[in-house]
Amino acid sequence: MIKDLILGFGMAIFSIVSLLESRNLVSANKWDVFGPDGFPKIVAYILLALSIILIVSSLRKVNPAKNKFSLTKLEVVVLLSIIAYVLLLPVIGFLIATALFILSIQLLLTYNLKKTMISMVITSLVVTGSVYIVFEKFLNVNLP
Amino acid sequence: MSVIGQAIAEVMSFSALFSMFAGTLVGIIAGAIPGFTILMAIILTLPFTFGMDPVVGIATMIGVYVGGFSGGLISGILLGIPGTPSSVCTVFDGHPMSLNGEPGRALSLGVLSSFFGGLIGALICILIAIPIARFGLKFGPWELFSLMLFALTLIASLGSSSMLKGLMGGMMGLLISTIGIDPIGGRLRFTFGFTELATGISFLPIMIGLFAVPQLLKSVKEIQEGKKKMLSGEAIDDIRINNSIHIPWIKTLKELYKYKLNLLRSGAIGALVGALPAAGGSTAVFIAYDQAQKFSKDPDSFGKGNPNGIIAAEAGNSGVAGGSMIPTIALGIPGSNVAAVMLGALMIHGITPGPMLIKNEPVLTYSIFIALIAAHFIMLALLGVGMKGLIRISNAPKYAVVPVVLSLCVAGSFALNNRLFDVWIFVAFGLIGYYLTSVGMPMAPIVLGLVLGPMVENNLRMAMMTNPDPTLFFTRPISLVFIVLTVVSLAFTMYQNYGKNRKKII
Numbered sequence: 001m002i003k004d005l006i007l008g009f010g011m012a013i014f015s016i017v018s019l020l021e022s023r024n025l026v027s028a029n030k031w032d033v034f035g036p037d038g039f040p041k042i043v044a045y046i047l048l049a050l051s052i053i054l055i056v057s058s059l060r061k062v063n064p065a066k067n068k069f070s071l072t073k074l075e076v077v078v079l080l081s082i083i084a085y086v087l088l089l090p091v092i093g094f095l096i097a098t099a100l101f102i103l104s105i106q107l108l109l110t111y112n113l114k115k116t117m118i119s120m121v122i123t124s125l126v127v128t129g130s131v132y133i134v135f136e137k138f139l140n141v142n143l144p
Numbered sequence: 145m146s147v148i149g150q151a152i153a154e155v156m157s158f159s160a161l162f163s164m165f166a167g168t169l170v171g172i173i174a175g176a177i178p179g180f181t182i183l184m185a186i187i188l189t190l191p192f193t194f195g196m197d198p199v200v201g202i203a204t205m206i207g208v209y210v211g212g213f214s215g216g217l218i219s220g221i222l223l224g225i226p227g228t229p230s231s232v233c234t235v236f237d238g239h240p241m242s243l244n245g246e247p248g249r250a251l252s253l254g255v256l257s258s259f260f261g262g263l264i265g266a267l268i269c270i271l272i273a274i275p276i277a278r279f280g281l282k283f284g285p286w287e288l289f290s291l292m293l294f295a296l297t298l299i300a301s302l303g304s305s306s307m308l309k310g311l312m313g314g315m316m317g318l319l320i321s322t323i324g325i326d327p328i329g330g331r332l333r334f335t336f337g338f339t340e341l342a343t344g345i346s347f348l349p350i351m352i353g354l355f356a357v358p359q360l361l362k363s364v365k366e367i368q369e370g371k372k373k374m375l376s377g378e379a380i381d382d383i384r385i386n387n388s389i390h391i392p393w394i395k396t397l398k399e400l401y402k403y404k405l406n407l408l409r410s411g412a413i414g415a416l417v418g419a420l421p422a423a424g425g426s427t428a429v430f431i432a433y434d435q436a437q438k439f440s441k442d443p444d445s446f447g448k449g450n451p452n453g454i455i456a457a458e459a460g461n462s463g464v465a466g467g468s469m470i471p472t473i474a475l476g477i478p479g480s481n482v483a484a485v486m487l488g489a490l491m492i493h494g495i496t497p498g499p500m501l502i503k504n505e506p507v508l509t510y511s512i513f514i515a516l517i518a519a520h521f522i523m524l525a526l527l528g529v530g531m532k533g534l535i536r537i538s539n540a541p542k543y544a545v546v547p548v549v550l551s552l553c554v555a556g557s558f559a560l561n562n563r564l565f566d567v568w569i570f571v572a573f574g575l576i577g578y579y580l581t582s583v584g585m586p587m588a589p590i591v592l593g594l595v596l597g598p599m600v601e602n603n604l605r606m607a608m609m610t611n612p613d614p615t616l617f618f619t620r621p622i623s624l625v626f627i628v629l630t631v632v633s634l635a636f637t638m639y640q641n642y643g644k645n646r647k648k649i650i
Contacts, residue, residue, distance in 0.1 A: 003583045011312055018319055021334055039601040040322045040333065047315040054308055074368050075361050079575065082550060086567050089554070098551045105547030109367050110284055120544070127548050133191075 008054035015048040074108065081105060099128040148422075151199075151510035155518060160200045164515065166202030168522045169530075174208070175215020176534050177545060178225045178497050179363040182212030182425070184356050186485050190348055191556035195206035198493040199508055202207070203515035205486055206465075210262060211517040213461045214527060218534055221454075222247060230425030230461040233433040238448060239408070242447050251531065252396035253454045257407060258411025259524045261459025264411030265418065265466025266516035269473075272419075273502075273513075276427060276474035280499030285607035286617050288476075290626035292600045295421045295477040297630045300589040301637035309585040317593020318600065320345060328462060340565045347488055347594045349557040349566045353573030358581040360546050367542050391531060403455055406436050410456040414463020419470040424480035425461045432460025466516050473509055475499055476599070481588050488595045498599070621629065 022037045022044065085101040102124040110116050154160060167189060189208050193201030216231030221238035234254055241250040283291070297319075300310030305575040323334040324344025330546035334341070400407060417428035436456030437446045446453050468479030476498035478484035488597040490497050495505060502509045527534070577587060607616065617623050 007309070007580075007583045008587065011316070014316070015319075018334070037333075039604060040319060043318045043322075047312060047319065050308060050312045050315065054312070057308075072365065072368060074362055078364055078546075079578075080362065082572060082574070085551075086554065086564070086571055090564060091202050094555070098554075099642070102547040102551055105550070106543050109364065109543035109546060110541075116541075116543075123544050123548070127551070131552065135555055135559060 004058035006053055008051045008058060010051075012048055012051035012055065015044040015051060018044040019048070025082075077108060078105065095128060095132055098131065099124045101106075102127055147506045148510050151507050151514055154197075154199045154507065155203055155511050155514045158202055160197075160229070162474075163196065163200050163204040164207040164519060165522055165526075167204035168211035168519055169526055170207035171213075172210025172523065172526055172530075172534060173211075173537055174538050175212040175227045175231070176218045176544070177224075178219050178227050179359070179366070179542060180227075180545060180549065181359060182209065182216075182230075183230050183481050184359060185326070186482050187348070187352050187355060188549070188556050189551050190318070190485065190489055191559040194492070194559065195387070195490060198490070198495055201489065201493060202486065202512060203519075205489060206469075206512065206515045207519045207522060209482055209486075210462070210465050210516070211523050211526070213262070214255065214258040214458070214523050215534070216461075217258065217458055218531075221250045221254060222535065225355070228425070229434050230429050230464070231457070232426065233429045233457035233460070234454060236433070237450050238457075240447070240456070241451070242517070246449075248391040249396060249399075249451075250454060253399065254392050254453055254458045255524065255527045256393075256396055256400055257410075257455045257458035258462040258527075259520055260407055261411035261414060262462035262465055262520045262523070263517065264408065264417035264459070265463035266513070266520065267466070268412065268415040268463075269466040269470050269516060271515045273470045273474045273509075274310075276470065277499050277502045280475045282334070283499055283622065285603040285610065286623040287626065289600060289603040289607060290617060290623040290630070291475065291477060292603070294626045296589065296596065298421050298443075298633050299592050301427050301633050302588075306584055306586075307637045309583075310589045313580070313585050314589035314593040315582055317590040317595075318597045319593075320590075321347075321594050321597025324603065340563065342491065346560050346566060347531045347591070348560050349570035349590055350494070350594060351485065351488070352553045352557055352571045353570040353575075353588045354577035355579075356549065357574030358578045358587070360549060361578055363542050363546055367546075374588050382614035394530070399451060400455065403452055406439070406452050406455050407459050409439070410436060410459035411463040414460040415467030415470075418464030418467030419479050419568035421471055421477050421479055424468065424482070425464045425504055428464045428467075429457055429460045432456045433461075452569065461521075465546060469512060469516065471553055473501060473512060476501065478592065478595070481591070484588075484592055484595050491595070492499070494616070496599075505622045 018040060022040050081101065081104060085097055088100075089095045091097075103120060106120040107117075107122065110120065145615055155164075166368065168188060171182065171185055174180045175182060185208050186205055189205055193204055196204065209293040212228060213230055216227030217234045217238065219225050219227040220231040224235055224239040226232045226235050238250045241247070256347060296314045297311070300314045301307045321344070323341055325342060326333055384594070413432040413435060414428045428602050433446075433453065433456045436452050437443045440446065444535055464480065468483045470481045471477045472483040472487060476487065476496075478487050495501070495508065517564050553570060553574075554567055557566065558569045560566055580590075581587065597620065608614070618627065
C-alpha cells in the first residue's frame with residue numbers, strides 16, 4: 001500500500017536523521033557505558049529496522065489498494081486557519097485573534113448561516129472572554 | 145494513619161473540593177458532547193492545574209476522569225450517539241429503552257451504575273495498589289527498565305490494530321523525549337540550534353496536538369457529511385430532545401439491587417481490565433457487556449433495552465477509572481491513555497511516579513484514593529441535579545465545539561511556559577498527528593514513549609553504570625519475567641495477526 005510505503009520511508013528518514021545528528025553527541029566513556037548518544041542511537045536503529053520492515057512488507061503486498069491520503073478542502077482550510085490564527089496571535093493579541101478565529105470557523109462549518117449567526121457571534125465573544133478571564137485572573141497566565 | 149488524615153484534610157479542603165467540583169463538571173460536560181473525548185478533556189485540564197498544589201491538581205484531573213466516563217451516557221441514551229468511546233455499549237440498550245418511552249429509567253440506570261461501578265473500581269484500586277507498590281519497591285533499575293519495555297510493547301501491540309506501526313510510534317516517542325539536556329551527562333541533544341529546545345519539548349503541546357487535532361478534524365469531516373446530506377435532501381439526525389423527562393431515582397435503586405450481581409461483576413471487570421496498561425475504557429466495556437450477556441437468563445433481549453445491558457456498560461466503564469490508577473500509582477506504568485497524561489502531570493509538578501511514589505509522597509497517594517471516591521459522589525450529585533441542563537449541552541452543535549476546543553488548545557499550550565513556541569509545537573504535532581492517524585498509526589504509543597522515555601533511558605543507564613554486565617537484565621528474576629512477558633506479548637500479537645489474516649501482518 002502506498003500509504004504504508006510513504007510512512008515507512010518517512011520514518012526511515014527520521015531515524016537516519018536522528019542517527020546522523022547523534023554523531024555530534026559525545027560518546028561513551030569509562031563510567032558511563034551508554035553516554036548521551038547511546039539510548040537515542042539504539043532507539044533510532046530500532047526505528048530504522050521497523051521502517052525497513054514496513055517498506056518491505058508494503059512492497060510485497062498483493063492488493064494495490066489505492067488508499068490515498070485525501071484531504072478535503074474544508075479540512076485544509078481549517079488547518080490553514082489554525083496556522084493563521086497562531087501567526088496572528090502576537091500581532092493582534094489573544095482576545096481579538098481568538099474571537100475572530102472562533103467566529104470564522106463557525107462560519108465555515110455551520111449548516112444554516114442566517115439562523116445561527118447571532119448565536120455564533122455570541123459564542124465567539126463569550127468563549128473568548130471567559131477563556132481570557134480564567135487564564136489571566138485565575139491562573140496568572142499572560143496571554144499575548 | 146495520620147497520613148490518611150492529612151490526605152483527607154487536603155482533599156476535603158475548600159479549594160480542593162471546589163476544583164474537584166469544577167473538574168467533575170467539566171468531565172461530565174466533555175463526556176456529554178460527542179466528539180469531545182475524555183482524553184481531550186484531561187489534556188486540556190492539565191494547563192489549568194499548573195498553578196495548583198499537586199494534590200489539588202491531581203484530584204481535579206481525577207474529577208474530570210470520573211465525570212467523563214459518566215457524561216457519555218447522556219447523549220448515548222438520548223441521541224444514540226456515544227458521547228465518549230467508552231459509552232458505546234451503553235447505547236446498545238440505553239437508546240432502545242429511551243425510544244421505548246423510558247428515557248428517564250435508562251438515564252438513572254446509567255448514572256447509578258456509573259456511581260456504584262466506579263466506587264468498586266476505586267475500592268479495588270485502594271486494596272491492590274499498595275501491596276503491588278510494596279512489591280515494586282524491590283525493583284532496581286533493571287526491573288524498572290524491563291517493566292517499562294513491557295508496558296511500551298503491550299500498548300503498541302495489543303492496544304492498536306497495527307503492531308508494527310504501534311512499535312514505530314513508541315520508538316518515535318522515545319526519540320523525541322531525548323531532545324534536550326541529557327539527564328546524566330548534562331549535554332544538549334538534538335536541539336538543532338533552537339534555544340527553546342534546551343529544556344526538551346514539553347510533552348503537553350505534543351499531546352494536545354497529537355490527540356485533539358485529528359479528533360477535531362474528524363468532527364469537521366462529519367459536519368461536511370452532514371452538510372452534503374442536507375443539500376441532497378436527506379434528513380439529518382438533528383434530534384431535539386424533549387426536556388420534560390422524569391427520572392425515577394428510587395425505583396431505579398431498587399432495580400439495581402435486583403441486579404446487584406451484574407453490577408458488581410461489571411464494575412470489577414472494568415477495574416481489572418482497566419488495570420492492564422494496554423486496555424482502557426472501550427475494551428473494558430465490551431468485555432463487561434459481553435459477560436453480562438453470557439450470564440443473563442435472557443441474552444437475546446440484550447440490544448433491545450435490557451436494563452442489565454446498561455448496568456454492565458456503565459458500571460464497566462466507570463470501574464476503569466479506579467482500575468487504571470492501580471499500575472499508575474503502584475508502578476508508574478499508566479493503566480490507560482488518560483492515566484499516562486496524569487503521569488505526565490505528576491512529572492510537571494516535579495513528582496516522579498514509580499514504586500517509590502507511595503514511600504516518597506504518601507499524602508499524595510492517599511489523596512488520589514480519596515479523590516477517586518469523592519469524585520464519584522460529586523459526579524452523582526452533579527448528574528442528579530443538573531440532568532436537564534446537561535441534556536441541553538449534549539445537543540451542542542459541532543460547528544461551535546470545534547473552534548472553541550481549538551482555541552482552548554492554543555491557550556493551554558501557551559499557558560505551560562508562557563511562550564508562543566509551544567503553540568507552534570502544538571500546531572506542528574497537530575499536523576503530524578493528523579497525518580499519522582490517517583495512515584493508521586496509533587497515537588497512544590507515541591505519547592507513552594514520550595512520557596516514559598526519560599525514565600526508560602535513566603534506568604537503562606543507571607543499570608549499566610552500576611554494573612556494566614548486560615546479562616543482569618536476564619539473570620535477575622523479576623527483570624527476566626518482564627522481558628519474557630514482552631517477548632510473549634509481541635509473539636502473541638504477531639501470531640494473532642498472522643493467523644487471522646495472512647495478508648495483514650502489518
